[in-house]
Amino acid sequence: MEITINFKEEKEILHVLVKGEIDAYTAPKLRDKLDAIEIEEKANIAIDLSEVTYIDSTGLGVFVAFYKRATRETAHVRLVGLSERIKRLFEITGLSDLMDIDTDKKVELS
Amino acid sequence: MxxxxxxxxxxxxxxxxxxxxxxxxxxxxxxxxxxxxxxxxxxxxxxxxxxxxxxxxxxxxxxxxxxxxxxxxxxxxxxxxxxxxxxxxxxxxxxxxxxxxANVQKTMLKTPIPSDMTIDIGMLSKPLKNVNGDYVHFIDDKKYISVAVTDVVGKGVPAALCMSMVKFGLESMEEYAHDPEHVLGVLNRIVERNVDDSMFISMFYGCYLREWGLFYYASAGHEPAFLYRAEENKFYDLEAKGMLLGIVPTTKYKRSEVLLEDGDIIVIVTDGVTEFRRDDTVDERQVVASLIHDVKGLPAQSICEYLYSELEEMQEFELKDDFSVVVIKKV
CATH class of the missing domain: 1.10.1240.30 (KaiA/RbsU domain)
Known part of the structure; x- marks a missing residue:
């Protein structure tokens, strides 16, 4: 299963649109893309997961690492558009208490 | 020439x-x-x-x-x-x-399964590759039995190396083995200090008080355990919210408890057991619960083996993750 990652900047928010399954095989690609983002102080970043059907623990690790880096730069990261299944994964792991998670928001990529 | x-x-x-x-x-x-x-x-x-x-x-x-x-x-x-x-x-x-x-790890991570007149315990842990990223640790005390079920993110060698750290952490805290909040709190700080940002560990830590038949537990981002109540013939999730180990150094963990009655069964698993489908069409926990229900009368070890063989067959004998299950049965 392939993964695609697109970026869109809108109203001072950087939207990251991820599509596909995030597992041990696709996670390195996502990590590289997220690592390449130059995070500015107090930046707002929204990662849209509405087109993501599956995340395994390696995928969670990528988000945790990105979240930690962004927090160090005082940026704000939100995860939006999570399916019930993925939301449950963030809840079980306790990450939903740490990260800003929103299940409804969806951004159209023009 | x-x-x-x-x-x-x-x-x-x-x-x-x-x-x-x-x-x-x-x-x-x-x-x-x-x-x-x-x-x-x-x-x-x-x-x-x-x-x-x-x-x-x-x-x-x-x-x-x-x-x-x-x-x-x-x-x-x-x-x-x-x-x-x-x-x-x-x-x-x-x-x-x-x-x-793999042999070094097998020897190092060996944990004898405790036994007791009042409970029957079974355990099975199979690595997907040569070395295991899951780990089950028992502590057998006169007054209590403790069990830790652990899953390190990722598989193979990196996960196995990380697992050694957890084992030594657990062994160095044996005098606190009856205190899930303390054990998870200390392990969390050890892991946070020693691994990179994308690495973490989930752990379910439970303790059974022999005299009282009381089971109390805390979880660090781990899959909820299953509780089968014999009298009601019904399954419950042993939910215990808590952050994964290695993310936030100041995390505090909370304990929950449940009094076990005769015939009750607790099944603690890693996500290799319950994540066998990538879509929403099947409730995997429901499937696992129904498998447990089918063989609830068997000894704890046989329940573990039955779960493994059935779930392996469902995935056409190609498991996708390390697979660990602990069954604790009040008799």
């Missing part, structure tokens, strides 16, 4: 004259000599070329270019072959080291 040239010339000339089995046999022995002396494929062709030129001097000019071409080919063939052989050798060395590592 000259002695080889002479020898080959004679063998070829003999064969051209009279195609005997004996000459073929001599040829075979000659090949062994070539290998012993590490003669390259292009040099073998070159030997043949020179011998043919001596035997058929008149016709040879027509063939010269073809032989030169073959020698060129053989140079590349020889290089590719040597590269391939060296890769094979390296692969064999890595495989041997992996086998040794």
């Amino acid at each position: 000259e002695d080889l040239e002479r020898e080959y010339h004679k063998i070829l000339a003999d064969y051209v004259k009279e195609q005997s089995e004996r000459t073929l046999y001599i040829g075979q022995n000659f090949v062994r000599q070539l290998i012993r002396r590490n003669i390259s494929p292009e040099d073998v062709v070159s030997l043949h070329k020179d011998a043919v030129e001596t035997i058929y001097p008149a016709q040879f000019d027509e063939l010269r270019l073809a032989y030169d071409f073959l020698i060129e080919m053989m140079v590349h063939y020889g290089m590719a072959m040597r590269e391939h052989q060296s890769l094979l050798q390296k692969q064999a060395e890595i495989q041997m080291e992996m086998n040794i590592a």
Whole structure:
């Protein structure tokens, strides 16, 4: 299963649109893309997961690492558009208490 | 080389004259000599070329270019072959080291399963690859039995290395083994300090008080355990919210408890057990619960083995993650 990652900047928010399954095989690609983002102080970043059907623990690790880096730069990261299944994964792991998670928001990529 | 040239010339000339089995046999022995002396494929062709030129001097000019071409080919063939052989050798060395590592890990992570008059405990932990990223640890005290079920993010060697850290952490805290919040709190700080940002560990830590039949537990981002209530013939999730180990150093963990009655069963699993589908069409926990229900009358160890064999079959014998299950049955 392939993964695609697109970026869109809108109203001072950087939207990251991820599509596909995030597992041990696709996670390195996502990590590289997220690592390449130059995070500015107090930046707002929204990662849209509405087109993501599956995340395994390696995928969670990528988000945790990105979240930690962004927090160090005082940026704000939100995860939006999570399916019930993925939301449950963030809840079980306790990450939903740490990260800003929103299940409804969806951004159209023009 | 000259002695080889002479020898080959004679063998070829003999064969051209009279195609005997004996000459073929001599040829075979000659090949062994070539290998012993590490003669390259292009040099073998070159030997043949020179011998043919001596035997058929008149016709040879027509063939010269073809032989030169073959020698060129053989140079590349020889290089590719040597590269391939060296890769094979390296692969064999890595495989041997992996086998040794797997054995070291097996010995190191061995944990005796405690037994008790009032509960029956079973455990099964199978790695997907050579080494295991899951770990089950029991502590058998006069007053209580503690169990830790752990899953490190990722699989294979990196996960296994991280697992050793958890084992030593758990062993160094044996006097606190009856205190899930304390154990998880300390492990969290150890893991946070020692792993990079994308690495973490989930752990379910439970403690059974022998005298009271009380089971209390805390979880660090781990899949909820299953609780089967015999009297109600019903399954519950042993939910215990808590952050994964290694993310936030100041995390505090909370304990929950449940009083076990005769016939009640607790099943603690890693996500290798409950994540066998990538879509939403099947409630995996429901499937696992129903499998447990099918064999609730069997001994704890048999329940573990039944779950493994059924779930392995459902995934066409190709599990996708390390697989660990602990069954605690009040008898």
